[in-house]
Amino acid sequence: MTTLAPTPGTRTYAPAPSVTLERVSKRYGGGDAGVVALQDISLAVRPGEFVCLVGASGCGKTTLLNLVAGLDRPTVGTVDVSIGDPGGSSVPARDRDPVAGTGTAMLFQDSALFPWLTVAANVELPLRLRGVKKSERRAVADDLLERVHLGGFGPKRPHELSGGMRQRAALARALAQDAGLLLMDEPFGALDAITRDLLHDELESLWADRGFTVLFVTHNVREAARLGDRIVLLTSRPGRVAATYAVDLVRPRRIDSTEIASLAAAVTDQLRAEVGRHGR
Amino acid sequence: MAVERPIIGTDLDDLRRDDSRGIPNSDVADAPVRPSLDQALAGLDALDRSGGSARATLAQRTWRSTWPKLIAFGLILLVWQIAVWAHWKPYVLQSPATAGRELWNQLGTSLFWQAVWVTAQQALIGYTLVVVIGGVVGTAVARIPVLRAGIGALITGMQTLPSVLWYPLAVMVFGVTWRAIILMMVLGAAPSVANGFISGIDQVPPGLLRAGRILGARGVSLERHVVLPAAFPSILGGLKQGWAFAWHALLAGEFLILVNPLSLGGRTVGAETQGTYGVVVAMMIVIVFIGIMVDVAFSRVTTSVRRRYGLIDASAG
Numbered sequence: 001m002t003t004l005a006p007t008p009g010t011r012t013y014a015p016a017p018s019v020t021l022e023r024v025s026k027r028y029g030g031g032d033a034g035v036v037a038l039q040d041i042s043l044a045v046r047p048g049e050f051v052c053l054v055g056a057s058g059c060g061k062t063t064l065l066n067l068v069a070g071l072d073r074p075t076v077g078t079v080d081v082s083i084g085d086p087g088g089s090s091v092p093a094r095d096r097d098p099v100a101g102t103g104t105a106m107l108f109q110d111s112a113l114f115p116w117l118t119v120a121a122n123v124e125l126p127l128r129l130r131g132v133k134k135s136e137r138r139a140v141a142d143d144l145l146e147r148v149h150l151g152g153f154g155p156k157r158p159h160e161l162s163g164g165m166r167q168r169a170a171l172a173r174a175l176a177q178d179a180g181l182l183l184m185d186e187p188f189g190a191l192d193a194i195t196r197d198l199l200h201d202e203l204e205s206l207w208a209d210r211g212f213t214v215l216f217v218t219h220n221v222r223e224a225a226r227l228g229d230r231i232v233l234l235t236s237r238p239g240r241v242a243a244t245y246a247v248d249l250v251r252p253r254r255i256d257s258t259e260i261a262s263l264a265a266a267v268t269d270q271l272r273a274e275v276g277r278h279g280r
Numbered sequence: 281m282a283v284e285r286p287i288i289g290t291d292l293d294d295l296r297r298d299d300s301r302g303i304p305n306s307d308v309a310d311a312p313v314r315p316s317l318d319q320a321l322a323g324l325d326a327l328d329r330s331g332g333s334a335r336a337t338l339a340q341r342t343w344r345s346t347w348p349k350l351i352a353f354g355l356i357l358l359v360w361q362i363a364v365w366a367h368w369k370p371y372v373l374q375s376p377a378t379a380g381r382e383l384w385n386q387l388g389t390s391l392f393w394q395a396v397w398v399t400a401q402q403a404l405i406g407y408t409l410v411v412v413i414g415g416v417v418g419t420a421v422a423r424i425p426v427l428r429a430g431i432g433a434l435i436t437g438m439q440t441l442p443s444v445l446w447y448p449l450a451v452m453v454f455g456v457t458w459r460a461i462i463l464m465m466v467l468g469a470a471p472s473v474a475n476g477f478i479s480g481i482d483q484v485p486p487g488l489l490r491a492g493r494i495l496g497a498r499g500v501s502l503e504r505h506v507v508l509p510a511a512f513p514s515i516l517g518g519l520k521q522g523w524a525f526a527w528h529a530l531l532a533g534e535f536l537i538l539v540n541p542l543s544l545g546g547r548t549v550g551a552e553t554q555g556t557y558g559v560v561v562a563m564m565i566v567i568v569f570i571g572i573m574v575d576v577a578f579s580r581v582t583t584s585v586r587r588r589y590g591l592i593d594a595s596a597g
Binding site: 106108110117129158164165168173194195 | 318490491493588589
């Protein structure tokens with residue numbers, strides 16, 4: 001449940017899709033040497049929902065995001081990213097007109113900004129790939145950089161920015177895709193606590209503005225409780241859904257609040273129990 | 281599992297969103313005013329970004345890279361002069377002063393400049409072909425597994441073949457023409473360029489490829505916008521090596537295939553047959569000088585590319 005109502009904007013953003021995984025398994029390699037990365041995962045994410053996936057190493061978090069992004073195919077089961085209610089009349093997001101935007105955006109732990117492009121050119125690239133005119137691209141990139149508090153840093157090179165600034169620039173580039181679905185693969189994992197705290201605020205406010213669907217992978221349980229509408233705890237080797245927690249805390253939240261701390265403690269206990277099973 | 285009951289926004293939560301209200305009640309009177317997100321991020325950004333020391337001026341940098349070369353050049357002249365004083369091969373070996381005078385004379389003739397022009401044109405045409413052919417073949421081999429399995433090893437093998445060995449084949453194919461020289465250049469140098477592309481593309485971080493695909497780059501646009509730019513610093517190494525081989529092949533070709541006596545290689549042959557060894561040495565100096573100039577240009581480009589890519593410390597050189 002969120003209390004931050006989407007701000008009435010001057011423009012409309014790409015519609016947020018639902019994400020449905022049905023009995024998805026992913027296996028790498030065959031025979032005895034094969035590794036089961038994901039086993040029998042079912043998950044339904046509502047349009048506009050912010051879901052955090054938490055798990056220890058080897059829970060297949062990155063595999064899961066790759067499947068949702070369409071970079072990889074499940075061995076068994078189906079992955080569906082659709083506009084409209086699941087089960088109703090839906091349009092697969094990836095089949096939409098590419099000019100209307102790439103269906104899925106993704107943020108990585110290292111910003112994956114392209115070092116040969118300026119920050120502004122990085123943000124413009126998804127627009128360029130869609131054939132948007134130069135003047136228009138520049139205007140959009142400027143707006144987006146302004147939105148992530150990087151106004152004036154457009155002509156800089158990525159390596160001239162700090163880690164937190166790079167992640168914000170990467171966020172602006174992801175927003176330039178105008179995607180309804182944002183996949184985040186431990187995006188703030190390498191940042192210090194203060195920077196991370198501020199980026200949580202930034203991300204939450206962007207999400208409130210634009211209402212995209214978020215799948216956020218992290219191994220920081222507090223971060224998950226700070227950001228998510230829902231926390232999905234994954235087991236390791238193979239990755240399976242161990243538990244789901246609804247986070248019924250009012251927004252904006254503070255990561256140091258007692259409510260977040262006690263929820264995080266409960267999730268952490270469960271996570272420890274899951275990890276402990278591998279020690280025997 | 282549903283967790284604790286939802287809580288209503290507290291004063292602190294309100295304070296967090298609205299700084300203008302200042303301190304709402306005495307309980308938090310000692311608490312610092314929480315800055316807005318804008319202010320906090322701006323402050324953090326200012327702290328995070330290192331000042332970065334100023335780069336040396338162009339004159340300083342030029343001097344720093346030039347004086348070691350001057351000293352090396354002086355040492356070579358010294359060794360040369362000592363050999364002359366020692367009467368080592370006196371009929372052949374001219375003194376640096378004689379060669380210098382000969383060089384000066386050459387610089388004053390229009391025939392010399394015509395030779396430089398002819399050779400430079402050949403170099404430009406040949407090297408362009410080397411880069412285009414090497415680049416296309418290298419990219420194709422790196423990105424298409426069947427091609428890699430088929431001709432990957434062949435390219436490395438060709439690289440070990442000195443370009444003069446292509447001389448008979450080149451003359452058989454094109455006869456005594458400038459095209460034969462160009463063919464020698466391409467066969468001798470394109471493998472180096474291709475290998476530069478292959479190793480550069482192999483080293484592209486997979487994370488950047490994944491990001492490129494997510495951003496909507498596919499097929500040719502992925503190569504154009506992600507793969508080749510990411511590989512570019514390594515590709516530059518191949519281009520530089522390719523230039524060295526192409527320049528070798530060009531001069532060897534001019535020397536062996538007497539298409540045009542009005543070229544640097546052609547004039548060197550002419551001087552040799554006439555026994556004017558001062559001219560031979562002068563030509564060699566000119567050829568070395570051109571080689572050094574091109575090398576300096578490549579180094580400049582490489583350094584500036586590496587700086588732009590953030591591969592070297594911003595404060596360095």
